[in-house]
Amino acid sequence: MRLLVADKMNLSALEELRILGIEVIYRPELTRDTLAAALDGISILVVRSTEVTGAALSTAKHLNLIVRAGAGVNTIDVAAASARGIYVANCPGKNAIAVAELAMGLILALDRKVVDATTDLRAGRWEKSKYSSGGGLFGRRLGIAGLGAVGRELLDRARAFGLTPHAWSRSLTPTRAAKMDVGFSKTLEELAAKSDILSIHLPLTAHTRGVVSRRVLEALPDGAILVNTSRFEVLDYVALAELVPRKNLRVGLDVLPGEPDEGKGTIDPSLFEQGLVYGTPHIGASTEQAQLAIALETARIVRSFLTEEDVPNVVNIAAASPARFAVVIRMMDKVGVLANCLAVLKRHNINVEEVSNTVFEGALATCTKLRVSGRPSDACVKEIQAFDEVLHVDVIGLPNLA
Ligand SMILES: NC(=O)c1ccc[n+]([C@@H]2O[C@H](COP(=O)([O-])OP(=O)(O)OC[C@H]3O[C@@H](n4cnc5c(N)ncnc54)[C@H](O)[C@@H]3O)[C@@H](O)[C@H]2O)c1
Ligand SMILES: O=C(O)CC[C@@H](O)C(=O)O
Numbered sequence: 001m002r003l004l005v006a007d008k009m010n011l012s013a014l015e016e017l018r019i020l021g022i023e024v025i026y027r028p029e030l031t032r033d034t035l036a037a038a039l040d041g042i043s044i045l046v047v048r049s050t051e052v053t054g055a056a057l058s059t060a061k062h063l064n065l066i067v068r069a070g071a072g073v074n075t076i077d078v079a080a081a082s083a084r085g086i087y088v089a090n091c092p093g094k095n096a097i098a099v100a101e102l103a104m105g106l107i108l109a110l111d112r113k114v115v116d117a118t119t120d121l122r123a124g125r126w127e128k129s130k131y132s133s134g135g136g137l138f139g140r141r142l143g144i145a146g147l148g149a150v151g152r153e154l155l156d157r158a159r160a161f162g163l164t165p166h167a168w169s170r171s172l173t174p175t176r177a178a179k180m181d182v183g184f185s186k187t188l189e190e191l192a193a194k195s196d197i198l199s200i201h202l203p204l205t206a207h208t209r210g211v212v213s214r215r216v217l218e219a220l221p222d223g224a225i226l227v228n229t230s231r232f233e234v235l236d237y238v239a240l241a242e243l244v245p246r247k248n249l250r251v252g253l254d255v256l257p258g259e260p261d262e263g264k265g266t267i268d269p270s271l272f273e274q275g276l277v278y279g280t281p282h283i284g285a286s287t288e289q290a291q292l293a294i295a296l297e298t299a300r301i302v303r304s305f306l307t308e309e310d311v312p313n314v315v316n317i318a319a320a321s322p323a324r325f326a327v328v329i330r331m332m333d334k335v336g337v338l339a340n341c342l343a344v345l346k347r348h349n350i351n352v353e354e355v356s357n358t359v360f361e362g363a364l365a366t367c368t369k370l371r372v373s374g375r376p377s378d379a380c381v382k383e384i385q386a387f388d389e390v391l392h393v394d395v396i397g398l399p400n401l402a
Helices: 012-020 054-058 078-083 096-112 114-122 149-160 174-179 188-193 214-219 237-247 288-307 337-347 378-385
Strands: 002-005 023-026 044-047 065-068 087-090 141-145 164-168 197-200 225-228 250-253 277-279 325-332 352-359 365-372 390-397
Touching: 002 012, 012 023, 012 288, 044 288, 054 078, 065 288, 078 087, 096 114, 096 149, 096 197, 096 225, 096 250, 096 277, 096 288, 141 149, 141 188, 149 164, 164 188, 188 214, 214 237, 325 337, 325 378, 337 352, 337 365, 337 378, 378 390
Parallel strands: 002 023, 002 044, 044 065, 065 087, 141 164, 141 197, 197 225, 225 250, 250 277
Antiparallel strands: 325 365, 325 390, 352 365
C-alpha cells in the first residue's frame, strides 16, 4: 500500500508505518495543480496546505484516506471525498499551542512596535523616544473569537499576562463562560466592541466566511489590536485596509489573501503599507514541537485505519446513517453464511448501511449486526432463519437520530 506525503513534513514518525507494509512516498513539491497526476496508485494521502480538489479526487481511484496534517480541513474538498467513500481525518489541537504562541507574539510585538524598532536598529537608528509609547497589556480586554483548541491555549497565555478575556464561540453559553471565568459575548460585533485586542480563531466554514465583517471591524475601539491566525477568508481584508489608518488599528496577520501554494512566492504587500500591520507567512503551526506532534498524530491515524475498526478524527462520517432497523444474526463462523444472509436481504430490496461482526471465543460462532434502511418482512427474516448455519435472527427498530 502506498502513502503519499504531498507537503513538507517531519517524516520520522511515519517510518514505523513501513512495518505495516506501507511505502512512504515524499513529494513536498506537489501543488494543487500537480497533485492529481501523483495520486495514481496512492491509497493514503497526507497533506498540510496543499489543496485537494474534487477534480484531483475524481482520478484518485485507489485513495482510501486523506490525513490533513493540521487543524483546518477547508483545503480539502470534503464533499467530493465523502461522495467517493474516502475518509478525511485531521489532527485537531496538535498545533494549537504553536498558533497561540504566535498570536501572543504578534500581540506583544504590536504593542511595542518591535518590528519597526528592529528595522530602525538595522539601519543604525536609535529611536528610544519613538518606541517608548507601548500601551502595555496588563488589564486590557482580550476578545477571543472561536474558543476551540487554539482559543483556549491563547486564554491560558493571556491570563499569565493579566489580560481580561472575553469570548464568542458557537457552543459557548453564559454558564460555560462563567465556569471558564471568561466574559461572554452574544455576537461577534459585541465582542469586538469590548476588545482592546481581538484574536480570531475560527475555522473556515460556510458560516464563518467573511464573519469578521466591516461592521465587526467598525465596532472595534480605535487603536485596537486585531490578530488573525485562522484563515484569511473569515476576515474582510478590503474593509480592513480602509479601517487600519482610519481607526489606527494595529494588526497582526499569519494568513493572507493570495497565499502562494508553495513554500516560496510573492504576495501583494499593500496591506502592510496601511499602518501598523505586522505579518508572518502562515507559520502558526510551524514549530518543531507542533510538527512532531502532528506527525505522531498522522501516524496514529494511519495505523488505526490499517489495523483497527475506527479511524480517529474523521470529519466526514454521516452523523446519523439512513438505517432505521438493525438485523441481529447469530450464526456459525463458516464461509458464505453472511454472504447468504446478505443475498436474501438484497432479494428483498433491503439496503445494508452499516455492518459489525463479532467473533466469539473458539471462533465457532459470530454475531453480525446489520443496520438496514427498511424493515425486513417476516418472509425475509424466515428465509434468513432457514439457513442451517443461522442460529437466531432478531429485527430491532432504531431511534430516528437524523
Ligand atoms: N495559522 C496556522 O498555521 C493555523 C494552525 C492551526 C489552525 N489554524 C486555523 O485556526 C482554526 C482554529 O483552530 P482550532 O484548532 O482552534 O480549531 P477548533 O475547531 O478547535 O476551534 C474552532 C472554534 O470555533 C468555533 N466555531 C466554529 N464555527 C463557528 C461559528 N460559525 N460561529 C462561532 N464559533 C464557531 C468552534 O465551536 C470552536 O470552538 C482552524 O480551523 C484553522 O483554520 C491556523
Ligand atoms: O501546516 C501548515 O503549515 C498550516 C496548518 C494550519 O493552517 C492548520 O490548519 O493546521
